[in-house]
Amino acid sequence: MLSVHVISSPNTGESSYSDIFYSDSIYPDTFNSDSNYSDTFYSDSIYSDTFYSDSIYSDAQFVRQVPCNLKKMNAAKKKEIGRMFSVQDSLPRLPVPALDQTLQKYLQSVRPLLTDEEYANTEQIVKDFHKDPGPKLQTLLQKRAQKETNWLSDWWTNYAYLSFRSPVTVNVSPGVLFPKQSYTxxxxxxxxxxxxxxxxxxxxxxxxxxxxPVEHMGKQALCMMxxxxxxxxxxxxxxxxxxxxxxxxxxxxxxxxxxxxxxxxxxxxxxxxxxxxxxxxxxxxxxxxxxxxxxxxxxxxxxxxxxxxxxxxxxxxxxxxxxxxxxxxxxxxxxxxxxxxxxxxxxxxxxxxxxxxxxxxxxxxxxxxxxxxxxxxxxxxxxxxxxxxxxxxxxxxxxxxxxxxxxxxxxxxxxxxxxxxxxxxxxxxxxxxxxxxxxxxxxxxxxxxxxxxxxxxxxxxxNVFKFSEYGKNFPKSQKLSPDSYLQIAYQLAYFRLYGKPCATYETASLRQFQLGRTDTIRSCSNESFEFSKAMDDPNVPTAKKAELLRKAVASHKSYVADAVKGQGIDRHLLGLKLTALENNMDIPQLHMDVAYSVSSHHNISTSQVAAKNEAVLVFGPTVPDGYGICYNPQETQVIFGVSAFNCCPETYSKKFIDSLKKSLQDMRDVLGGTVKSKL
Structure with missing residues (x-):
């Protein structure tokens, strides 16, 4: 039925990835899942599976993969209700987003991270890319999408993982801590x-x-491969x-x-x-x-x-x-x-x-x-x-x-x-x-x-931190997405420590598409920046702060909704870059611009792992001056694993935890909320 599955990364000479531990090339992080795949209005947890930085500079050629051949599977089994692969062939293919749409979203996402001068320069670079070589690369990528079951999956396996040369320990492989058992x-x-x-x-x-059983995100079946x-x-x-x-x-x-x-x-x-x-x-x-x-x-x-x-x-x-x-x-x-x-x-x-x-x-x-x-x-x-x-x-x-x-x-x-x-x-x-x-x-x-x-x-x-003052129950009571709410809390916690916003990574699951992996949710937005600035401004009324908080949460939720539908921007931009390399074209100026570099330098890398128990997932930061944050949101508490590097004098996990705790308390107070315990 399924033969031995072998994936080989191209052997093209010395990798262009830095062998230094803090290379910024690619940092696969971790994952986020809601085990129940809730389709309720407030649940975003299924939208985040795993995340990575994609500043890829290799000019290597691609790619050999021997895929599992589903066509050789027993047809009778495939038709049986509940079988893992019963709907596999009917899943849609990963789309290639419209070029105009991606470029517009890209400009919006980088705005809070750039000075006025940097942003003006990036605007011009994007305009130039839209004229050339953007359309040509878009056409070539669309042709690849017509030929491949998933235009991204082979590239992603090779470049996010198999070509990555730093140790898998800490950099690639997350740890998961179970609740403590009773044996001694x-x-x-x-x-x-x-x-x-x-x-x-x-x-x-x-x-x-x-x-x-085939898993679902709402009514949409997911790839089970x-x-x-x-x-x-x-x-x-x-x-x-x-x-x-x-x-x-x-x-x-x-x-x-x-x-x-x-x-x-x-x-x-x-x-x-x-x-x-x-x-x-x-x-x-x-x-x-x-x-x-x-x-x-x-x-x-x-x-x-x-x-x-x-x-x-x-x-x-x-x-x-x-x-x-x-x-x-x-x-x-x-x-x-x-x-x-x-x-x-x-x-x-x-x-x-x-x-x-x-x-x-x-x-x-x-x-x-x-x-x-x-x-x-x-x-x-x-x-x-x-x-x-x-x-x-x-x-x-x-x-x-x-x-x-x-x-x-x-x-x-x-x-x-x-x-x-x-x-x-x-x-x-x-x-x-x-x-x-x-x-x-x-x-x-x-x-x-x-x-x-x-x-x-x-x-x-x-360090592991349990916030027990409330959990998913409070943002849901405010008709807010718990995941988006927590992502805005990270933005506020960071802004209070450093006085500026930062590129933040969360992942969107693409499993509603055949062989789907992930895309990026860019949690830092103009709306989250405006909220963070206002939160400690004594001249801003509490009602206005609450309004800005709700706008920031809504902006994040909207980004999530687009990303899980294959309309994110990071994997599209990555695909255009790899298309250029595969066709012996120069790396586009857009991918060498300061905006691309800054927005890929994830000072906060996050992953939600929604478990039925008090498990917590942990991983290292993806940049030397960054934080790695995993969180397990439960009904009345949230469990966090927060990491930093000791070599960076500016980052300290306990310092971030303290700021995060205060941010969660203040956000609740701004919304005027009280948390009701379940009887």
């Missing part, structure tokens, strides 16, 4: 891990059998560009094992018995206990090499794969369904236990803690801490947040059940240790990787 012992840790694996296998059956790309998937490093591989469940030798990592030791654990019957919780617990007994002492942290710069790791990988033992072990990890990391204890540091636990999910805490107990190329790594904290880390190439959050919600609900849902599977195989041949050169490379990773870990300033 090693035995409890293993029993919870067994339940989690069983819950994952339970969900995997829905994917394998294609029985997941990403669900097929998150298990048995792995990124593969290259010395210049990466590739990615997925092993679908219908292939003759479909993977039936997971990778378990403990004390930097790697094990292949078959999670199915005879006739592909999944092991039950008790069987999984016994297997995990055996693994822990087989790895009672830490070994050389080979996995920390996966946190290196992609060029460096690619060169090391190429040499490791020449050894038969290494090759067999690495390929076993790549094929595995997921990785499960059984971590050691950590001590709470600055910011408290929850913030420290969130950092564990993001980067492992450093080489002295759990950073070596990972394989960061795996699409999904579940992380089970020793003291009740657990979560996951996921490599972003193949999917946005909704499939990941769907798994999280299912697994956590599954773990609440104390009974096995199925009988013991016959034919259980013992776990198998994966060995590595570590030479003196490899030991030296591991030491360098530890230094680099520790430097990155020490640079991250990240």
């Amino acid at each position: 012992t090693k035995d409890g840790q293993l029993k919870f891990a067994a339940k989690l694996i069983a819950g994952l296998l339970d969900y995997k059956m829905l994917i394998d059998n294609e029985t997941l 990403q669900y097929y790309k998150i298990l048995s998937a792995c990124r593969i490093p290259g010395s210049k560009n990466d590739s990615w591989v997925c092993y679908p469940p219908d292939e003759p030798n479909a993977p039936s094992h997971i990778t378990v990592i403990h004390n930097n030791c790697y094990f292949s654990l078959d999670v199915y018995g005879e006739d592909r019957k999944p092991l039950n919780t008790e069987q999984l617990y016994k297997q995990l206990k055996t693994i822990v007994e087989m790895s009672n002492k830490p070994e050389m942290p080979v996995g920390i090499l996966t946190s290196e710069n992609r060029n460096t790791w690619g060169q090391i990988y190429k040499r490791l794969m020449k050894d038969k033992t290494n090759k067999a072990s690495i390929q076993d990890i790549q094929r595995s369904i997921v990785a499960v990391c059984i971590d050691n204890h950590f001590t709470a540091e600055d910011g408290g236990e929850e913030s420290m636990a969130a950092r564990m999910m993001l980067h492992g805490g450093g080489s002295h803690l759990n950073s070596g107990n990972r394989w960061n190329d795996k699409t999904l790594q579940f992380i089970i801490g020793k003291n009740g904290w657990c979560g996951l880390n996921y490599e972003h190439t193949s999917a946005e947040g909704p499939p990941i959050i769907a798994i999280v919600d299912h697994v956590l609900e599954f773990c609440k059940n104390n009974k096995d849902l199925w009988h013991a599977a016959p034919g259980m195989k013992p776990p198998r240790k994966l060995n590595f041949s570590v030479t003196d050169k490899t030991e030296e490379e591991i030491a360098h990787a530890q230094e680099h990773l520790d430097s990155l870990v020490n640079d991250i300033d990240m």
